[in-house]
Amino acid sequence: MPKKPKVIVLRTAGTNCDEETVFAFQQCGADVDSVHIKQLCAKEISLHDYHILAIPGGFTYGDDIESGRILANELRVHLGGEIRKFIDDGKLIIGICNGFQVLVKAGILPGNGSSLAQSVSLTFNNSNKFEARWSYLKPGGQCVWTEGIDHVVYFPVAHAEGKFVTPDDKILRKLIDRNQIVFSYCEPDGADPDYPDNPNGSYENIAGITDPTGRILGLMPHPERHFLFNQHPSWTRLKKTAKFGDGARIFQNGVDYVKRKFK
Amino acid sequence: MLWRIEIKHKEGVFDALGEDVERSIIDLGISSIYSVAVENIFMVEGSLSKKQIQTIADELLVDPITQTSAIYSHKNPYIPKETKAYHEIEIAYNTGVMDPVEHSTLKGIKDLGFDGVAAVRTARKYLINGKASQKDLALITDKVLANKLIQHVVDHKVKQDTLNIKTAKDKFKLIVVDLIDASDAKLKKISEEGQLFLNLNEMKTIRDHFRKVGRNPIDCELETIAQTWSEHCYHKTFRGNIDYKYEEKGRIKVKNISNLLKSTIAKATFELNKPWCVSVFHDNAGVVKFDSKDHICFKVETHNHPSALEPFGGANTGIGGVLRDILGTGLGAKPVCNTDVFCFAPPETSFDELPAGTLHPKRVMKGVVAGVRDYGNKMGIPTVNGAIIFDKRYIGNPLVYCGSIGIMPKDKVYKKAKVGDLVVVAGGRTGRDGIHGATFSSGELTTESEVVSSGAVQIGDPIQEKKVLDALIKARDLNLYTAVTDCGAGGLSSAVGEMGEELGVSVNLEKVPLKYDGLKYMEIWISESQERMVFSVSPENIDKMLDVFASENVEATVIGEFTGRKRLEIFYDDHQVCDLDMQFLYEGNPKITKKAVWKQKQHKDLTKKGAANLTQKLLDVLGHYNVCSKEWVIRQYDHEVQGSSIVKPLVGVNADGPSDASVIAPKLGSKKGIAVSNGINARFGMIDPFWMAMSCVDEAVRQIVSVGGNLERIAILDNFCWGNPDKPDRLGSMVRAAEGCYKAAIGYGTPFISGKDSLYNEYAEGKKSIAIPGTLLISAMGIVDNVGKCVTMDFKKAGNLIYVIGNxxxxxxxxxxxxxxxxxxxxxxxxxxxxxxxxxxxxxxxxxxxxxxxxxxxxxxxxxxxxxxxxxxxxxxxxxxxxxxxxxxxxxxxxxxxxxxxxxxxxxxxxxxxxxxxxxxxxxxxxxxxxxxxxxxxxxxxxxxxxxxxxxxxxxxxxxxxxxxxx
The missing domain is CATH 3.90.650.10 (PurM-like C-terminal domain)
Known part of the structure; x- marks a missing residue:
């Protein structure tokens, strides 16, 4: 075990939230490398030297064909086995926004056995618009990344394809039953939302899910953009009680978990 | 073999785009359509079996949860259905126009292990349910679905069995222009027919130069001179002589101005002589000090004409262009935020009022916003600030101002190419984009109607530019190059020319990577293809430089070297196609003199005592397009990417109030911030441009003060969008505005650090010419010492006192x-x-x-x-x-x-x-x-x-x- 938990922030053409994601993990005490997927595919760098894989937001390959599709394809084809092993080794993965779209389209989330096959999707917002706004999120489910978050949190969303859909109710039911729904859009008091509190029309207001192990988190909202107090959209109306915002807890949870489990 | 893959939504899946199109059709006044569905079409050409194409569809192109596919080929051709109550319209990009999805789809197919694919093109099929006449369908196509400058309706009656991308390499033919023996009339004709936009005086100067040289110019030489001397590149009006006649206190006065820029805008900056101004006016963007380690730079560009023709592409490449300005400032800065200001005709303008050939302002606005959204969001640059104003006279010339701020280490401000350095072009490939009308209407092109697109209407590729940004910053921090500049207007001709102005440069055009074969040497030289940067790299660093770009999958190619001969020497294979003296090119143009007149007009005023019902009046004013909420626009822009946003464009208890300046803290974890604002008020300028200029500066500065910016550290930019400066009244009002700029800059202690002008914004319809109101945009950038002290505009607590400050x-x-x-x-x-x-x-x-x-x-x-x-x-x-x-x-x-x-x-x-x-x-x-x-x-x-x-x-x-x- 190295001194600090090691995080790999994966980037490729069109990744654009890598720097703030690196910052968030660093602030939480991790040793972070920003790595181009080319370096992984060429085996210049090994995924297994890390404890946490983070796929940040952006528009990988322009979201051409559909969001996250081409990077998901690349991961599945070239690094499928590596990722399988990474998960089986008990390590952590987080995908934020475009990263979540990639995890879903590569079949890594919600995680159904050992194959990497897509079983749910993230598609165009009902408004057919890119939506940059803040969302209230109700925590739920069981996930390493969200441990201890027991109240409504506030993160921004910024996406055009964030509507979480399942092919049928059975799969949706299964996600609920297995405690895999980690964040749902809500009103400030936790009540069920309408548009724009649910910014995209997600089924069951789903904003983020985990896999059955609770070690892989994917979410559309951006916790790294509410990492500091002054990033809150109405911080000038609030009394400053801490340096950090709601999102910091997620990154801290990931880093702390590694410290506990990989002594 | 050409395969056609149709992707459609599964039954029951919500079709958001279809709904949007349906709403737009209803907006046109066609009420018989009850639903629209949209399908995506991929045309894939290559040696693939049915099974392989099925794999590509299933594993790459189709979302298994929401979509299904159907596959066609020439053995099983697609035959469209059509009834009175059901219509299909399929829209595809014209050949030669960049298909935004092509590149990454090819990559995805390759990742799957299939190497035999030659080309991919995409199209969109609209399934329209409801009765519609042929006239309705034509209207829907023209107003909602397609822009004929870049797209066409696919005709399934014409059998297509290839995407026809391949063309032969151009056969070299040197074109020499018969200039030295030309009469004045002939000179005029050469300028007009070649669309060189050079006046007789300039043409004569060129003729005399070549007489001295003792030969006729090659087309490439003449074109290079025209580009370099153009209003766009040289700012002839601002730098020329002006005979200015104006009325003051009832008396007519005359003033001779030589170089309006130097005598107003730049003069203020030099008189103010602020120690925190690092590099002003001579680079792509103005540079000022930020903190102990970094500087910041700011540039605002316009992209008006392209946005009028193709709003999405125009605004899209406008953002791309200004971002390259930032990338090419000093040794390269990293963009940290964007600001965008637009002027449109009112959205409720009826279709009958539209001058022939113009697009409806609502369509223009939607397209422009989408273009900005696409490029800014995909590049990951937060769009934090902006304004939109409306006036009938923007009907033919909408204004699109695109601005960007960048940050760079203190030691990366200056650049200098050295003799022996290699010229490297990096980024996108070169195509026929951006070559002006003359070239493709000349009839010499073999595939002209298919391969060529009008230069004004390009579509950007933000991911290509993001890759260039990532590679450039890496190479900059490794000190791998000595100078950099962007390819903007004029393409390589202006980028390479500018870099080689002092040393001289030699370029081999056949080395420039092309999108497709068949380009002539001159097309390569002046193409304005997007997402390209030019570097000078010393030979010992060249391998490392190319490696860094390869590591980000960016193509970088050596195309020439800096010679020290002070000449512009261009070759195509072994043929020399240009040999120009740099001094003549950059300093040989004759100064022009224009006439300007300013006279204050009287306008109708309120005669009665004012409104009786002021509550109603307040509601009317709040609902005025210039005042009302721009949330619809703002929420489509990612204004929080990079995690830097401190005072957001919308603030308050429900985050829906309009903030003054926006504030970002560009270095995560640091409290030092940048406040960005703008001042624009064309209505003031209709009365008196002098006071418009003063008011714009006052507005931009007071917005920064309002959020808590440091008053001593505000830098500003000017941006003049005017009508035809050859008409004395237009130029007169511009001179008056420039004088206001000088007074304001001195008065408020705010140096201009950069600027831009876009003239000739007039729309001719028959004999009538609609000129835009002279529109000055002042953009301001201020330092915020501690972002934790910023103030927002929303009332905080009942019982607090309310003051009005100022008279x-x-x-x-x-x-x-x-x-x-x-x-x-x-x-x-x-x-x-x-x-x-x-x-x-x-x-x-x-x-x-x-x-x-x-x-x-x-x-x-x-x-x-x-x-x-x-x-x-x-x-x-x-x-x-x-x-x-x-x-x-x-x-x-x-x-x-x-x-x-x-x-x-x-x-x-x-x-x-x-x-x-x-x-x-x-x-x-x-x-x-x-x-x-x-x-x-x-x-x-x-x-x-x-x-x-x-x-x-x-x-x-x-x-x-x-x-x-x-x-």
């Missing part, structure tokens, strides 16, 4: 209030920088001291609008008395106090416990304690006669303000 004058001229009567008026707001600076300094001190809970500047709509916005943004009411507002001037009236747009004013909120300290700090400044914030959500204003003159619920006010652009 209100008898200045309804140019106001939104008068516009609601269809009037302009004459009493345009003036500005007194000395007084203003005293006010700004005092308020800055109060904000720094923490005495101010909210601050909002009074601009369009005056005090009435500012107060309403503060109330509904805070979810609180207000109770105020207008007789406490400090009013200077005759004919004191409620409507003037409420709606005059006098400069240098703020409304601020102060906690009662800070009253004393606040008032002490503001000592000597005009200050009126006008009332209090209240929890009752009502805004009540007592008039001069002490009776209620405005009384409205904040929800009603907010609704009036939000309704117009809630699309």
């Amino acid at each position: 209100t004058y008898d200045e309804l001229g140019g106001s939104i209030y008068l516009d609601t009567y269809g009037l302009l008026g004459n009493t345009v707001p003036q500005a007194n920088p000395k007084k203003a600076m005293k006010t700004f300094a005092a308020l800055s001190k109060a904000i720094k001291g923490g005495f101010v809970s909210a601050s909002h500047d009074c601009s369009e709509g005056g005090i009435a609008v500012a107060l309403s916005e503060m109330a509904f943004a805070g979810g609180l009411g207000a109770n105020v008395a207008l007789n406490k507002v400090v009013y200077k001037g005759k004919d004191k009236r409620n409507d003037k106090i409420l709606f005059a747009e006098s400069n240098s004013r703020f409304i601020v909120e102060v906690e009662p416990k800070r009253q004393k300290k606040f008032e002490q700090t503001l000592k000597g400044v005009s200050l009126g304690l006008i009332g209090q914030v209240q929890s009752d959500p009502i805004v009540t204003m007592y008039g001069l006669d002490k009776t209620i003159c405005v009384n409205a619920n904040i929800e009603e006010l907010k609704e009036a303000w939000q309704r117009p652009l809630r699309w």
